[in-house]
Amino acid sequence: MTYESNKAIDANSITIDGETVPFDAGQTIMDAALAAKIHIPHLCHYPGLTPAGNCRLCMVEMNGESVAACVTQAQSGQQVSSNTPELNAARLAITQMLFVEGNHICPSCEKSGNCRLQAMGYYLGMLEEHFHQFNPRREIDASHSTVLLDRDRCILCDLCVRASRDIDKKNVFAIAGRGIHARLVVNTASGKLGDSNIEENDLAAKICPVGAILIRERSFDSPVGERIYDRRSISDTALTEHVPEKEVDRG
Amino acid sequence: MAERKIKIATTSLAGCFGCHMSFLDIDEKLVLLNDRIEFNRSPFTDIKQCSPSDIGLIEGGVCNADNVRVLREFRASCAILIAVGACAITGGVPAMRNYFDLRECLEEVYLNGTGVTNPQIPSDMELPLLLDKVYPVQEVVKIDYFLPGCPPSADAFLQMLVPLLDGQKPRLATDQLHYD
Known part of the structure; x- marks a missing residue:
């Protein structure tokens, strides 16, 4: 461990790729990452819905252990690696x-x-x-x-x-x-x-x-070539997704 | 002494020639390329046999025995082989027949299809035998580089070819990576 290990870690914070990320009690690693505008790749997760841990794209290394970020509770002292070549x-x-x-x-x-x-x-x-x-x-x-x-x-x-x-x-x-x-x-x-x-x-x-x-x-409301991912990366759009509040209220 | 021209061979297997059309879309830059390259076997030259070449561009997937023969000829002749376009890389639209048995496809088209007269499944020595499925080219021969897209843009062709002409390893820019 070459980063962050010497830093004092706040009671309610974890590190993701060396960056200190705060979390609220009950949040998952994914919740904390999204709140801090850090993209951990995911397909089956959508903020506002109960996470399921199906697609496994959000696998991260947490204190040397492989876990799915969307279903793993954030806990103080966790050192998480996500954006690594492996x-x-x-x-x-x-x-x-x-x-x-x-x-x-x-x-x-x-x-x-x-x-x-x-x-x-x-x-x-x-x-x-x-x-x-x-x-x-x-x-x-x-x-x-x-x-x-x-x-x-x-x-x-x-x-x-x-x-x-x-x-x-x-x-x-x-x-x-x-x-x-x-x-x-x-x-x-x-x-x-x-x-x-x-x-x-x-x-x-x-x-x-x-x-x-x-x-x-x-x-075909919008033509091919002018669609979401023709213009933006999923690493940007994934940070802005959430079930609309009115849908949550309705639920 | 003039620099030796880089020999490029191209072919379309189970493809639509759309990738070849997109290659020609590099327009005036083709004139610049022309100083450095010459075409070997290609629909552009109508040369039928592939002799030793520096770069081979394969459009289209592998749907019949003749595709296999041509693809192997290209692999044997080309130092660098590039799979070009969605069909070469994944089978593409022709691979939509893969969800059905070959016989089902033939019967639907030649026996039971709308407007078929004198229904019979073609069988002639001249016709290459169809494979059971349409395969990506990398399942048949080793491929050195992949150029996705349907078709890859003219700029993507240049991003692939220009570094190779300079002896560099090509790298497709993120905004040129498309599967459609």
Whole structure:
């Protein structure tokens, strides 16, 4: 340990990559980092929703131990490393695995440019997918009039599940199965989105980080080349995201 | 004595030639490049066999037996091989057939498709055999550099090629990294 170890650490502070970061009781390492405008890469975390620790991109070294920053409580004296070549290499491998496990054909995807998985690839300098593609065969659900579910692109982040259950109070989605058999399902007797009460203004319909849940007829409101991650890095945008207060109140 | 020109070979496998079009989009800089490079086998020259070259640019993924043959010819002939574009690097849009069996695809197109007359699945010695899936080029041969994009921009081509002409290792600028 070559940094910070000689510094007195405040009762309610940790260090992240050598920088002293205060935290409030009950906050996670991710909460403290975001409050201090420090980007720890993440896909399945969204401030305002209960963290789930699914995607593992936010793995950090905490006092020599690997932990997921989004589900680890901040405690005084923690020395956290995040932006290191080793951790970013692991994050790159995770991102590549997320790509090959699904069917992510960016040139044909309506979400391209607004996709957080793609943006993570850009941020980590992913030039190719490295692993063999799974080419899974997954069901598309086009039964709903305004919300489309294309499971080919689902990365099982669970954000829609949490948004629908905790904010929208509709419990439309769930993850069924385990391991390689895990899949996004719809909680209706038919299993079809069209038989659910999801609406296009629900948080669950809007929070998908990839192109798995799309609002119909909106996908080309902004042209390719002028979208979020065509202009900004996910390391910037991730610092400004939060479930809107009115949604939290509604929840 | 004039400096030896760098030999560049290019090909499009299971691609749409969009990457080649984007390469030509470097416009007037192509004139500058022309002082330093010459094209070997390429759609630009119509040379059919790849002789020893310095740089090979591969557009498109690998969808049939002829793609495999050409790709191996390029690997054997080119000192540096670059995968260019989404299709070469991931299979791209042609790889959307990978979610189906090859037979399902052929039957849908040639037997059961809308407006098909005299339905039959093509089978001719002249036609290269289709592979079961469309593969990224790096699953078939070793690739030295990757130039993502659909297509990569003209500037991205320059960022890749100019350092190589100078014997440097290229590095794509963050704002040139795109998968679409």
